[in-house]
Amino acid sequence: MNLPLRLHSDISAIVPPSFSLSPELFAKVFPFHLAFNGEGKIVQMGEALARVHPRLSIGAPIQPHFRIARPQVNWDYAQICRATHALYVLESIENKMRLKGQMVCVESEQIAFFLGTPAIADFKALKGLGLRLSDFALHDPVTDFLLLLQGQKLALFNAKKRSQELSQKHRVLEESLSKLKATFEATADGILVTDLKGNILDFNQQFMKMWQISPATIAPNGENDRELAFARRKLQHPEVFLTKIRQLYGERERESYDILELDDGRIFECHSRPQWMGSDIHGRVWSFRDITDRQRVEAEIRYQASHDLLTGLPNRRLFEERLAANLADAEAEAEMLAVGFLDLDRFKAINDTLGHAVGDRLLQSVAQRLRSQVRTGDTVARWGGDEFAILLPKLSCSRDALQIAQRLLDAFGEPYILEEREYQIDCSIGIALYPTHGTDSHSLIHHADTALYRVKQQGRNGYQIYNRAMSTEASQRLALENRLYRALExxxxxxxxxxxxxxxxxxxxxxxxxxxxxxxxxxxxxxxxxxxxxxxxxxxxxxxxxxxxxxxxxxxxxxxxxxxxxxxxxxxxxxxxxxxxxxxxxxxxxxxxxxxxxxxxxxxxxxxxxxxxxxxxxxxxxxxxxxxxxxxxxxxxxxxxxxxxxxxxxNTLKIDRSLIGDLIASQNNAAIAKATIALAKGLNLTAIAQGVETREQQALLQSWDCDLMQGNWFxxxxxxxxxxxxxxxxxxxxxxxxxxxxxxxx
The missing domain is CATH 3.20.20.450 (EAL domain)
Structure with missing residues (x-):
């Protein structure tokens, strides 16, 4: 499932448009994730979670299998989406396994993603739940294992005081430490342990690999690394991170989370937690995770949620967000802005005749032309189908909006090349101005659409600024439309x-x-x-x-x-x-x-x-x-x-009434009508003239041997x-x- 997610993080999008994530790869990258819809039914799950919970199935309700231990919300989609910034803890009803993580909501699809990891205290619990270390190697920073490691070290210290117990526990403790050290080295996250002064106490090989440094560069207990100086040479904004480190040393119990952008384009996720030994804090544990690929996926998801994938233009949702923001600015600065609706003329005919693939290429070409005609800071969005929305902020007067509308119309003067043929595509534009025609998004969009309809009524290929009379006519038209539904019955x-x-x-x-x-x-x-x-x-x-x-x-x-x-x-x-x-x-x-x-x-x-x-x-x-x-x-x-x-x-050719109306006064119309009758005779078809209004028209048509006639003359x-x-x-x-x-x- 490759859904567009709306995330609540402020991370730069660095994903090429061609990048996509298959459902299988998503399940591997996030082995403990759960996705459910607005009805509370599971639509996707991670590989590890599916293995340890064989009763979970796609389409099954999530509530019988998990309860939300934190925050205090129930399995209500709306409540969950309002609390996406909170830390979530899900507890398995079947085996009491707890998952900690974050909820991400995709409002346009009514889908919620839980991206989490199990909270495991020791290896016994790990084995009892059917989990493997390889599961965590793909996903979790194993900070809890480091805490266990320090706890075992404390236990060893106490054991030395109790010599009578040392002979019994020494071998078990050494084996446990060996396993924990192996885990420490096997994790995919880079782990760094420092004392309260910032001196480096320990690190794993993955940390060295991620930061591309040698052990000699940051030898443990090296005074020169009190502020993790290695970061200064690798980060895009090192001073920000180093300032945060200094603050943490003054706030020992504080946990922190940061996103680090490296000079080579990689992105690290950094967690820092106090290292507790009993009731005392002895240092800090830092975990670094390379989330470059995940960031690309998330950026692609955010892009898909806010853009039209065919044209690359902002979609309706992003347009409305920008309109709301620009309205607030316009009110604060006492400025004018305009909302325009643009509709293509004859698009359906081309789409139906040449096919949807050609219609898609036409929409892409139209999008490029529209973008080229607006100012920096303006927004052109695809509203839907062949309709586009245009946002023009910071106008000095209504004439500015009209000049841009005229430029857009002129841009359609050049034919489009489709299937090696030229096609002339025109457009109609309706415009509403803030604050003259409305002070909120709904009013401006509605009035721009009303003005667009007026342009269509008047023959298309033009633009109109909204006026109040249009709304009166639209109301009358709506009343007529409602009555038409009952006219037949x-x-x-x-x-x-x-x-x-x-x-x-x-x-x-x-x-x-x-x-x-x-x-x-x-x-x-x-x-x-x-x-x-x-x-x-x-x-x-x-x-x-x-x-x-x-x-x-x-x-x-x-x-x-x-x-x-x-x-x-x-x-x-x-x-x-x-x-x-x-x-x-x-x-x-x-x-x-x-x-x-x-x-x-x-x-x-x-x-x-x-x-x-x-x-x-x-x-x-x-x-x-x-x-x-x-x-x-x-x-x-x-x-x-x-x-x-x-x-x-x-069987029959019916001559258009526009030719018959000027039959006597126009030699061209007379010639066309006469030729049409002759053509019908030559093809053995019946010729009928419609719109005959006078005796002279009848006589002339009769002299050309027209077969049939109809009109008010008869x-x-x-x-x-x-x-x-x-x-x-x-x-x-x-x-x-x-x-x-x-x-x-x-």
Missing amino acids: RRELLVHYQPQIDVRRDRVVGMETLVRWQHPDGHLISPKEFIPLAEENGLLANIDRWVLGEACRQTKQWQNSGFEDLGIGVNLSKRLFRQPDFVQILDDLLAEHDLDPRYLELEIKESLIHEDLELTSRHLQQLKELGVRLCLDNFGTGYSALADLKQVRF APPLAWDAATAFLEGRFSWGDPTRSPASHSGN
């Missing part, structure tokens, strides 16, 4: 139908469905207001499924009433089309309403075809096999329309009863006296 949604006319034969050949939302007060809410909301909150697929069902039902009803060849056209949303079971849903609806598939035409926008090509190709092929008709919607506005006609077997979108009346010929197009809208349910 309350039957507030309606389907209107716009006739599609074969002018040459003077007949209605089809209808296009258009959804409307009727508010309880009677007015109709425009699709432009609620369709984007439905798409954002995931309701659009449900609405489209309902519209498809209504279209099939109503068409079959019209066919049963005598309009046997009447077809129906339905706009297909990306949300519904992307559902894996979409074709099956459509097949079930056709069967439910007994509608022949050839009378249903699905209108597909060009943008839909170019996303998730594998799924798109499969669904289009299945639709053709099912027998439904396919219409390429809004033809003439996309750059790849001709390629689409080659790849997909469409009839606006009609409720089912008005559409039925239109089919029955009670109204005719081009008649100024007609009034189909009066039957449309408006």
Whole structure:
């Protein structure tokens, strides 16, 4: 388990980004560690602990196996995380073994790590618990064994007074001392023993090896080493450590812990404890442990907890910490700061079309550009997905924030090279200022996000500073969104139908469905207001499924009433089309309403075809096999329309209304529309012009042999009863006296 931990130590991070620690290596480096989740269940344990506690298992609760003897907390994750600075003592309920150490909490993962070591008094206890010296050689400074050693020396001294006992105990004592000395030499930690004046009394070989010095350099009882002068030649900041040593000699009972940084880059952990003999202190015991690798692991864990691993930018958590700190500074110094939210335009389309690996490379490139455009001291963070947060402290005025926002926009002017092709990626930026738009983190983040949404509403690729009116509109939008969730079940949604006319034969050949939302007060809410909301909150697929069902039902009803060849056209949303079971849903609806598939035409926008090509190709092929008709919607506005006609077997081309609107006044639009009709004829496709509003447009299109037309010149979108009346010929197009809208349910 390689989790990002949040540690409460102030140690410089020296880990290269490529460093990582496998779960197996973690278990070896920390043989007595325990990791448990917020529910108190074990998720990882050290090798030695797993061996001496065979009943421990991953996923088991920790409470039946250990109790917390110190500090006074229970097995509550929140309590433990509030007391991470305390020394923890865990006692085994099974064998009474005690573990001393520190708790480290990973808040983002709800995981707590206990990094500890057993408290062992003598070899008998060591053996009784099933522990080995090699366990401690990997992890513990064995200071307790040194205390035992001094105790045995005192016992030997007393034994000399009792000559009658010397012959019985001498051999046992010598053997014990030999074992302790062997342990003293075998430990992986460097051990140094000094008297109360700082003179060196003893040390092990590991101490010499770690400090890279010879015994002659610090011969025991050498007066020149009273202040451990060897450290002066090796440490990056020797005076700090030597000052601490002088203080300890004046405070004999004090224990100390230090982190020592050496000139060669290594990092030592240093413990110093008084050496007790009975009730008296005779010296000090120093233990040094090389924690360079552990520091690298901890630094990597801290980095992962505070940074986005894909882009290397600060993550949301670190951004919020920096924002809180900068807000405090801004308040104290009466300064202005800005919070910006930046969102990429068209990122999802590229991610879906080219794949997530390409999308990841794009995010990395975007991160580099953003970093290059902000000032030293500014923060660019990845908030999530394709959204970035920007912190701009120490501004003199709002113009400073706008200038940086403009630089960020300009940075997107250069295309990105993806898969050997150029792609133009734009961005939208929302800005909130302290103290004008809020004095706390939550308000500034919320208002910057609100301003970002306004930019998206206005067409994207720009920036906006928050104003109060945006919050009013956002509240109204939220209320509309909440009501939309209930609109279907309350039957507030309606389907209107716009006739599609074969002018040459003077007949209605089809209808296009258009959804409307009727508010309880009677007015109709425009699709432009609620369709984007439905798409954002995931309701659009449900609405489209309902519209498809209504279209099939109503068409079959019209066919049963005598309009046997009447077809129906339905706009297909990306949300519904992307559902894996979409074709099956459509097949079930056709069967439910007994509608022949050839009378249903699905209108597909060009943008839909170019996303998730594998799924798109499969669904289009299945639709053709099912027998439904396919219409390429809004033809003439996309750059790849001709390629689409080659790849997909469409039945119909629908000329975009933007071309028809200026058909008479614009020669270019007229030429494109005429060419589109000719193209459809050449490919044996049906051409239909939408948005026909005048007799002149109808006449011109008719002269070019356009197959079908629809628009307000013939009839606006009609409720089912008005559409039925239109089919029955009670109204005719081009008649100024007609009034189909009066039957449309408006």
